[in-house]
Amino acid sequence: MEKKDLRIIFMGTPEFAVGTLDKLVTEGYNVVAVVTQPDKPVGRHQDCAQPSQVKLYAEAHQLPVLQPEKMKDPVFIKELQSFQADLQVVVAFRMLPEIVWAMPKFGTFNVHAALLPQYRGAAPINWAIINGEKITGVTTFFLDQEIDTGHIILQKEFLIPETADVEYVYNGLMQLGAEAAVETIDRILSSGGNIESTDQSVLIHSMALQSGELRLAPKIFKDTCEINWNQPAKRVYDFIRGLSPYPGAWSASLILKTGNSQMEQLPTIKIYQAQQSDKTCDEKPGTLIIEGKHLYVACVDCWLEIRIIQPAGKKRMNAIDFINGKKNHR
Incomplete structure (x- = not known):
């Protein structure tokens, strides 16, 4: 045939x-x-x-x-x-x-x-x-x-x-x-x-x-996409890229620490792109800091740089736009 x-x-x-x-x-x-x-x-x-x-x-x-x-x-x-x-x-x-x-x-x-x-x-x-x-x-x-x-x-x-x-x-x-x-x-x-x-x-x-692990791929729901910051930065990094561009990893527990040590609880934020770093940290996981034009979040072992972000009710933006918005409202 x-x-x-x-x-x-x-x-x-x-x-x-x-x-x-x-x-x-x-x-x-x-x-x-x-x-x-x-x-x-x-x-x-x-x-x-x-x-x-x-x-x-x-x-x-x-x-x-x-x-x-x-x-x-x-x-x-x-x-x-x-x-x-x-x-x-x-x-x-x-x-x-x-x-x-x-x-x-x-x-x-x-x-x-x-x-x-x-x-x-x-x-x-x-x-x-x-x-x-x-x-x-x-x-x-x-x-x-x-x-x-x-x-x-x-x-x-x-x-x-x-x-x-x-x-x-x-x-x-x-x-x-x-x-x-x-x-x-x-x-x-x-x-x-x-x-x-x-x-x-x-x-x-x-x-x-061979002691291999059989891994499954169940359907992903909204709750599946919540980021757990209490783990190594590499795990968080993979989690974010594994949900980008859809449906998007999110967090409702981020706390922004400003230069004068004030703490701001942020509303739910989606993160679409991050960058690994070798900067060790001793901040509480989920703490967000701004260093110049860079936005970092603390994981259990080191900082993870955030590149693309979407605050609740807003469009996706580069980290630098998020940083500028925060500076303008201080």
Whole structure:
């Protein structure tokens, strides 16, 4: 079977998924339909419907779009079957029931933004950076009954620079994931569907023998993003870049210490960029000081320089603008 004959249904919702869909379309794979989330109500009165990025792309390329409220809806199942797909490709979508993922003769594979079995879950990019990983990557695997547990087809590694934030890694993995999807499809085609894959339990067993730690990537909520200053500056630094530019790490416990030793409790502040330093300190963690054009916050071992900040009710600003604002109000 040639790629133009392989009938593919693509499933995804956010921009991250568009990277793979675009590569399939531009390289001539036969995408017969796209499945994405229903339009999301937005606006003050929730009276406007916002389509997903995948839907916008699909419509721009005249691809049929399905938007089921429930994946087990008989009407949706019947419509999905009508496309007679040989393979389904999933990127950043919801959990699928067996009646959906087992439908195509070649099965359904997912592109996950981590090196499974590490970082199973909804936010693998964020957690890899938060945990200070130097290497992440993408994994393609066949779907099964549980989330992110299926047999691995292939993996590609991606280096995380010391200063990288989520946006940098997101963009890199979006491109790498698209390449992995194409390579996976080509392997399926060349093998006639009898593609080799690896049971994740084998990898987990190997990790256990090597005393490796299995790390998860659960969904991130607002409370998850609160900064704990009572830890080493490197941990705080990784936490900040692991939540930048979205949703943003925040703190409601910062205290600004001025030159005359006065203390000012600051309202909730988001921090989007920091810079490591080797300046040791003995101030209480969470104490903020101004030194010339620099803004520092105390951690348990040393000072961390703050570069980009957003006070409550204001726009993001460079630290120097925050400093100037404080000086003008003294």
